[in-house]
Amino acid sequence: MTEMAANAEMQAALLSRALPYMQRYENKTVVVKYGGHAMGDTELGRAFARDIALLKQSGVNPIVVHGGGPQIGSMLTRMGIESKFEGGLRVTDQKTVEIVEMVLAGSINKEIVALINAEGEWAIGLCGKDGNMVFAQKARKTIKDPDSNIERVLDLGFVGEPVEVDRTLLDLLARSEMIPVIAPVAPGRDGHTYNINADTFAGAIAGALGASRLLFLTDVPGVLDKDKKLIDELTVSQARKLIADGTISGGMIPKVETCIEAIERGVEGVVILNGKTAHSVLLELFTEHGAGTLIVP
Numbered sequence: 001m002t003e004m005a006a007n008a009e010m011q012a013a014l015l016s017r018a019l020p021y022m023q024r025y026e027n028k029t030v031v032v033k034y035g036g037h038a039m040g041d042t043e044l045g046r047a048f049a050r051d052i053a054l055l056k057q058s059g060v061n062p063i064v065v066h067g068g069g070p071q072i073g074s075m076l077t078r079m080g081i082e083s084k085f086e087g088g089l090r091v092t093d094q095k096t097v098e099i100v101e102m103v104l105a106g107s108i109n110k111e112i113v114a115l116i117n118a119e120g121e122w123a124i125g126l127c128g129k130d131g132n133m134v135f136a137q138k139a140r141k142t143i144k145d146p147d148s149n150i151e152r153v154l155d156l157g158f159v160g161e162p163v164e165v166d167r168t169l170l171d172l173l174a175r176s177e178m179i180p181v182i183a184p185v186a187p188g189r190d191g192h193t194y195n196i197n198a199d200t201f202a203g204a205i206a207g208a209l210g211a212s213r214l215l216f217l218t219d220v221p222g223v224l225d226k227d228k229k230l231i232d233e234l235t236v237s238q239a240r241k242l243i244a245d246g247t248i249s250g251g252m253i254p255k256v257e258t259c260i261e262a263i264e265r266g267v268e269g270v271v272i273l274n275g276k277t278a279h280s281v282l283l284e285l286f287t288e289h290g291a292g293t294l295i296v297p
């Protein structure tokens with residue numbers, strides 16, 4: 001057999017092995033959170049868009065929720081605006097929320113839409129404001145001082161928590177050719193615009209839709225232990241312990257908290273995985289090699 005024929009045979013075998021997985025997810029909703037740290041590399045971006053296009057072609061209902069923390073950071077620096085994080089969330093004043101909306105619902109959102117469209121599918125870029133999809137309220141967060149153990153209320157400005165999700169638009173799109181790509185910006189009933197952590201936003205969408213899978217693509221292989229080794233499976237109570245003892249910190253806190261909430265709301269499978277590995281979405285959904293950290297009840 002020539003090398004070309006052998007390769008073709010291998011490809012066919014791989015495709016055929018994917019069939020039971022494709023059948024498992026047919027007509028199921030899969031929410032993929034595409035983190036700002038996982039973006040940036042053109043080839044990886046294309047591979048991600050191709051995975052999403054392939055999911056739609058396979059009869060899955062993929063919904064992309066994206067972040068863009070590092071990209072917001074760069075724009076704020078260019079504008080001479082200082083940025084501060086508390087408990088993994090960006091303290092957001094009026095000027096900052098304007099930049100956040102510009103970067104998330106503007107440039108990044110359209111970049112992802114264009115990548116998916118370039119793969120021959122129809123992506124549509126949205127944020128919580130479109131079709132009254134999501135309403136937010138001012139986030140109420142407290143933080144414990146590690147030395148004194150005293151709880152302190154955080155004022156994060158225009159950081160929001162999603163409190164209402166209307167599925168009308170997303171249900172309509174699920175029955176169409178369109179793939180929704182959603183930026184985590186939403187209005188409040190008070191008339192303000194809120195900046196919502198993309199992980200929290202993805203969790204709210206997955207919960208409201210009763211998604212089968214919620215995947216978080218980030219820049220690390222999953223949740224790492226104290227020795228920086230990948231934890232394959234994490235129970236809700238183990239995850240809470242790792243947050244309390246500081247093993248899980250920064251941007252991993254809202255991610256893991258969202259995983260816990262999503263599981264408690266009935267999302268079947270929640271996984272944190274490396275978005276810097278090409279085709280990580282396909283690897284996770286359509287092969288026997290699950291990637292990353294699976295959070296279990």
Ligand SMILES: Nc1ncnc2c1ncn2[C@@H]1O[C@H](COP(=O)(O)OP(=O)(O)O)[C@@H](O)[C@H]1O
Pocket residue numbers: 034035036037038067068069217218219220222223224225247248249250251252255
């Ligand atoms: N225990 C941990 N395991 C893995 N990553 C962790 C952990 N604790 C903190 N992190 C940090 O969380 C980051 C991922 O969160 P974040 O920066 O918000 O990414 P994203 O933009 O993908 O949402 C990692 O790059 C890492 O620096």
Ligand SMILES: CC(=O)N[C@@H](CCC(=O)OP(=O)(O)O)C(=O)O
Pocket residue numbers: 034035036037066067068069070072088089090100159160184195196197198199251
């Ligand atoms: C409140 C809050 O922190 N909002 C985030 C929204 C973007 C985001 O979450 O992006 P990643 O997924 O890339 O981290 C921010 O301003 O950075």
